[in-house]
Amino acid sequence: xxxxxxxxxxxxxxxxxxxxxxxxxxxxxxxxxxxxxxxxxxxxxxxxxxxxxxxxxxxxxxxxxxxxxxxxxxxxxxxxxxxxxxxxxxxxxxxxxxxxxxxxxxxxxxxxxxxxx
Ligand code: HEC
Numbered sequence: 001x002x003x004x005x006x007x008x009x010x011x012x013x014x015x016x017x018x019x020x021x022x023x024x025x026x027x028x029x030x031x032x033x034x035x036x037x038x039x040x041x042x043x044x045x046x047x048x049x050x051x052x053x054x055x056x057x058x059x060x061x062x063x064x065x066x067x068x069x070x071x072x073x074x075x076x077x078x079x080x081x082x083x084x085x086x087x088x089x090x091x092x093x094x095x096x097x098x099x100x101x102x103x104x105x106x107x108x109x110x111x112x113x114x115x116x117x
Contacts, residue, residue: 036106039099043091044107051107051115055087063111072111077104
């Protein structure tokens with residue numbers, strides 16, 4: 001039947017179109033640093049805005065301080081964030097291990113680029 005053929009072609013075309021529309025959306029899927037940035041904004045920026053520390057000024061997230069206090073790698077940062085330290089509370093129960101890993105990588109990356117912009 002001709003009508004059936006038309007419908008089949010129409011549906012095929014529709015699927016092809018949907019795939020085309022979807023492609024750029026998938027390509028823009030969140031990158032890791034986006035997740036890290038999001039977690040940082042929501043949980044850390046309150047005290048560590050622009051890599052500072054509003055509670056204990058010297059214990060900031062700038063590379064010099066991270067070196068000095070030996071939290072200058074992703075594992076050390078993740079461990080501090082998971083367990084907390086001093087006034088800073090632990091995030092082990094609040095964030096997933098993925099979120100902690102991403103926010104730690106984000107902190108290190110920003111520290112290495114001097115917390116610019
Ligand atoms: C309530 C304020 C507060 C929040 C919120 C907070 N921190 Fe902290 N952070 C501190 C304080 C205070 C210290 C210093 C701890 C100490 O050594 O006594 C610190 C220390 C650190 C350090 C070590 C810095 C250094 O120079 O020794 C890192 C890394 C860090 N925080 C990351 C984070 C991350 C990532 C988050 C979010 C998941 C976060 N902090 C949330 C207050 C906060």
